[in-house]
Amino acid sequence: MQILLVEDDAMLAQAVGDGVRQQGWELDWVANAGAAKTMLVDHGYNAVLLDLHLPGSSGLSVLTALRERYDTTPVLIITARDQLSERVRGLDAGADDYVVKPFQFDELYARLRAVLRRSQGRVAPLLSCGELQLDPSRREVTFRGQPAALSLHEYRTLFALMERKGRPVTRSQLEDAVYGGNGHIESNTIAVYIHQLRRKFGEELVITVPGLGYRLGEACA
Missing domain, CATH: 3.40.50.2300 (Response regulator)
Known part of the structure; x- marks a missing residue:
């Protein structure tokens, strides 16, 4: 602990x-x-x-x-x-x-x-997106039935997207979810975490919404 x-x-x-x-x-x-x-x-x-x-x-x-x-x-x-x-x-x-x-x-x-x-x-509902599952109670992510290794910031980015499944999430909303409005954040930081999630789970996982931000792909609909 x-x-x-x-x-x-x-x-x-x-x-x-x-x-x-x-x-x-x-x-x-x-x-x-x-x-x-x-x-x-x-x-x-x-x-x-x-x-x-x-x-x-x-x-x-x-x-x-x-x-x-x-x-x-x-x-x-x-x-x-x-x-x-x-x-x-x-x-x-x-x-x-x-x-x-x-x-x-x-x-x-x-x-x-x-x-x-x-x-x-605590029992919290599992969040799912195709073959990807996130367990908020345990802070665990599995992909195709296997544990997925994520950094803390990658986990928070994914959690914020899955919490708002089907809706665009702005960069500002993601920054707040990851950092809680704490301190200066480099302009490309969220983009880096999105890139890492796509690399681990497939390019189709996160869709860029021009002028708005990001949302989960069609597999999560």
Whole structure:
């Protein structure tokens, strides 16, 4: 299990990290929202421990960016005892649970195990396109019955296209799905991922729609 901790208190982060590793999990730590968004774009985590009070930008912006690109990674909010309204906003924005500071570490790890179990038990509909299948629950792709190896960004590009099967998807929509609006994106980046998907699954998989963007081919109709 790989966990991302987003927390600006270095002492608390060290204590949480030590305990998480004792559970047998791996942990990355960042101290601000910008770094968290970058890490979540570049890595696939099993869960996120997210403090809402971060320097520069609220942790809520991290959660919003995650959910806007259809990323269902479990998020456990770390919040102050007197911030009920923040807990409500976090849950409404797609958080899976919260733990209140100051907390007992045993409670934190128990809640983290619970959200991990729930995420593993979620049933999401399989997305299909001819001989291609995508399982959102497991983040797995199979082609002609065999597992297909995709990078994280290729997976997110394919997922965005399959979510909108039959409809054109603009480059801007794909960028948001892949990167969550985080940072500067080179103009040909999405085209590269489309090229990689065509190379792996056939040129007919993705059709270019002039002036609009891309859509899945006729095999997915």
